[in-house]
Amino acid sequence: MSNLVHKEASLLEVKNLETAFSIDGAYYNAVDKVSFSIKPGQIVGVVGESGCGKSVLSLSIMQLLPKGNGEIRSGEITFEGVQLNQLSDTEMNRIRGRDISMIFQEPMTSLNPVFTIGYQLQEVLFNHMKISKGDARQKSIALLKSVGISRPEKLVDEYPHQLSGGMRQRVMIAMAIACQPKLLIADEPTTALDVTVQAQILELLKTIQEVNDMSIILITHDLGVIAEMCDEVLVMYAGRIIERSDAESLFYKPMHPYTELLLGAIPKMDEEAGMLSSIEGMVPSLKNMPETGCRFALRCPKVKPECSAVTPLLEEVEEGHSVSCILYETSMPRKGVKP
Template structure:
């Protein structure tokens, strides 16, 4: 595989949940890719479908009501969406690993750290028990846990949030995966620990050469970590490009509003900019028109009638908005404004 070919390709993904006999789509027509050794940040408010999309990739949707209705998830060219649980278990942890949002719930509270570390290596390697334990201790040392020999005998509740997150990272990198999915890995941590965890992920990525898909709502994290950015809103990708273009030339009104809501040190303001309204709920998702229309400062009457498609405005920069539709009369003035 050349470096130009995608390691992961998500194509037209629709993920739905059956609620009261009806299917509601939390992810609708999502397409993007992740190339080898690249950091792609998926950004958006809570409830925009970021985590559901990552669980779809890992085939970890709730069995009782979650399902992929349509689309492909290509990993190294192979569609993994239809794979059985047994087939996915060969890939999860070995080729694709995931760091979950809350390490206290992701780690089993009644099993020791060492047992949970060892389990990953037992599932994916043929080395002896003694070598597995040595490897587990080595991995804990690698992620900055100093007393790893003692930690392996302790339980998750005995560790701080930052330590638990380091354990999750150690488990995720145990088999040197080609792709690491990190779902809000710093949400529950204080600012100092956040910075340490992000630096740790970046350093490991450089050492191992893995690709990272980082899910976050923190634009500061995006600026620090990303090569490319995928902006999601209400289950859809509304903009994607390299990190510089998203920050210095945002085109979708939602991306512009997100960036405008960041407080700036050079500006003195009594009130912060906000985006009015809330993300529509799963049951109230608009089926026609733009999903951002009720909150958009540039909304026009036709925004409720025309469903925008994701299209390139320039090479490598895609936007889902009728303002960038070549047939729309306001296109030119809006792009320039």
């Protein structure tokens, strides 16, 4: 995106967010001291393996954490000057779907099987607008058209089971953009779709983003998607942001060993066929998370003895490129981005 965009005030600001789940009475941070901000019109990608806290992060922003065991323990989520984690449920309901909306991973289960497509689309409109039934129907047809569905007049009266996965994801997108939100959180929107449909959906998201000038948080574990879509990338590992940069420099100059390995794991067309490279081991579970030191130390090929003793901070190493790894701490004068 242009530099102009980056100078505006941020739309969403997350500061020191800690989201924890209670297991056997004790709390474990699934998202640990995460800070970032999103400017209007920006597409921010969040990548990481499964279990890195990407989805928990998005649920925290939407205040959709499972009641009872998931909880925001500290930190601030500020959206347009309003602190979302201080709002009551009723106040949050006014924001959800109107200012911030969300697309889910599984289009097959994200639509209610007992209602028609049109009914579910109109529900968003009725929730947030004063609109007559006839107008709502017209608007829902227009919305379906805008997400590239070819026979919207018929589709409004159909049920979810009559639609393919790609179509359902389009309907989900139509629902999400119905009230022209300022921020769209897309939680792995293409993971459940096949490759050709994936490209179409991404294309659609990008078009809608340009037309409506909204910001998108795109959660994915597909680096190809990131390269295609995003202005800025957050790499998450075990609940922490370990690298933050614009999409281009992340691909040309990955800094954190984890990012390097992630990029190395992408199969390449021009290489000899052989074993796919992968990262040894797994993300430690919440209960087994090392308390001090770098959380990637156990799997890191460049590990040093002090890695497990010193907790690295996310520091800006180059203009617009921050990384949290002790390999880079001495390379520059300390410029702590976050505690």
